[in-house]
Amino acid sequence: MLRSVIALTLFAAAAVAADNPETLTERSQARARTVLDRAVEANGGVAALRAVKVVRLELEGETYPRLQMTTPEPPFEGGVLKESLLVDLENNRMRLDQRAGGFGFAGDTTVTIASGQGTTYDHRARTATPIPAAQATQQQFIQYYRRLPNLLLRQALDRANTLRHLGEDSFDGRRHDVVTFVMPDAVQVSMFVDAASGLVSKYELIFVDPLTGVEASEIRYGDYRKVGNYLVPGTFTNSQAGEVVAKFSLRAEINPAVTAESFTVAAEGYQPVPAAPANLPEEVEKLADGVYVIQNVAGQNQNTLAVGFSDHVVAVEAPGSSEGADDVIARIKELFPGKPIRHLAMTHHHGDHIGGLRSFIAEGATVVTTPGNRGVVLRMAAAPQNDRLAKNPREPGFLMIEGGRRVLTDGTRTLELIDIGPNPHAREMVIAWLPRERVVFQGDLFFVPANDGPFGPPQATTVSFAKKLRELGLPVERIASVHGKTATIDQFRGATAAAE
Secondary structure: HHHHHHHHHHHHHHHHHHHHOOOOOHHHHHHHHHHHHHHHHHOOOHHHHHHEOOOOEEEEEOOOOOOOOOOOOOOOOOEEEEEEEEEOOOOOEEEEEEEEEEEOOEEEEEEEOOOOEEEEOOOOOOOEEEEOOOHOOOOOOHHHHHHHHHHHHHHHHHHOOOOOOEEEEEEOOEEEEEEEEOOOOEEEEEEEEEOOOOOOOEEEEEEEEEEOEEEEEEEEEEEEEEEEOOOEOOOOEEEEEOEEEEEEEEEEEEEOOOOOOHOOOOOOOOEEEOOOOOOOOEEEEEEEEEEEEEEEEEOOOOOEEEEEEEEEEEEEOOOOOHHHHHHHHHHHHHHHHOOEEEEEOOOOOOOOHOOOOOHHHHOOOEEEEOOHHHHHHHHHHOOOOHHHHOOOOOOOOOEEOOOEEEEEEEEOOEEEEOOOOOOOOOOOOEEEEOOOOOHHHHEEOOOOOOOOOOOOOOOOOHHHHHHHHHHHOOOOEEEEEOOOOOHHHHHHHHHHHHHH
16 A cells, blocks of 8 residues: 555656656756856856955046937047946945046046945036935946946846846857846846856847847957956947947956045035936926927927927927827827927937937928938938837938028918037037027037036037027027926026136
């Protein structure tokens, strides 16, 4: 009897095992862990990685941000970035010093984070802005672990349950195992491990490119060298959609001596200002009868000007995405029932200003722009996006701003589109001028701080804008913006007085 029970039990166990083999997810995780273990050993082993307490990184190089340069076509002018990063993993502290220049803007900031709290110091405006706790522990902190493969591997060890094996791929002519995992800031990373050396050659992040659809942002590590007991890269290169957008030399120190003072900033006389609102409300600002700024509907800090004429509407700027632009178009139809959107005017070619362009093309709007932007609009219209234009393709129509100006009027209302370029931010830069309302609408030329902080010294792009306004002799009373709130002319004059 006992023998029969044992036999029956063994049979049942075998049946269960046959019905529940190791799943694909389990196999993928196990293989990814094998790849990770090999990469960890190539970088000195678990104990060595865990012994990394402090990291200092110095990055310096050039930036070529995609769809953010002064021209939509090459040759491109690059920017510069110098960055010093100090991370204390054991005490959860960080200090980041950045100096950047290019495209009409200069930046000089320090970010400090300790005990889940942080501050951003703007050395140009001499302000100190608190960083909300959620950002201090996630977006502002964890992203910098991706600067160095040694820290990336530590993150993978800490998040081993999220590891999956994607497969094998060839990179730089060498075979690589590719694994993916999710970091604490909810970013999914695909890590390429050289099959021969075990070193991390690059990692990839998925993003949606306005021109080419879903793409991988590739961050490549190169020129590995010995630093103490560790192998660290000497170069850091970022490519998006096959184009280099940043290339840096990198110098690393492992476990340098630090004190509490290493993470403090001498900020005597700096003005404390509140953090910018986490979520800006969707609003429709009425500038005059039939003139509205649709704020934060296309996306956070993304605005569109809507101007009503006798039998149609002109929209200025299509920021955000196709989905966000669909929401803007719906608002415009509520404001102007029965009137078609006949024209969509662009201020300039940057990706955050034309991300919703496809929805306006699908709506039937003619694109009003400068001659140099024709190519980028055509590529945008042909992009492999999943939106209304993809379901019902149509070629964009154009109305060019020639000779520096295009006037749209119905005899009662007038809208002038004026190319005030070349501007340091974009060679072809358009403002929308409503002479009767004395309103200018512009993109990236002037910002009102969302936290009502001081303006600080005017940027080169703003100085150029102010000069053009004086040359044109426009009697401006208000300056509305693609990004941020509408300003009075007195605010603008106060912010630019030092440059006059």
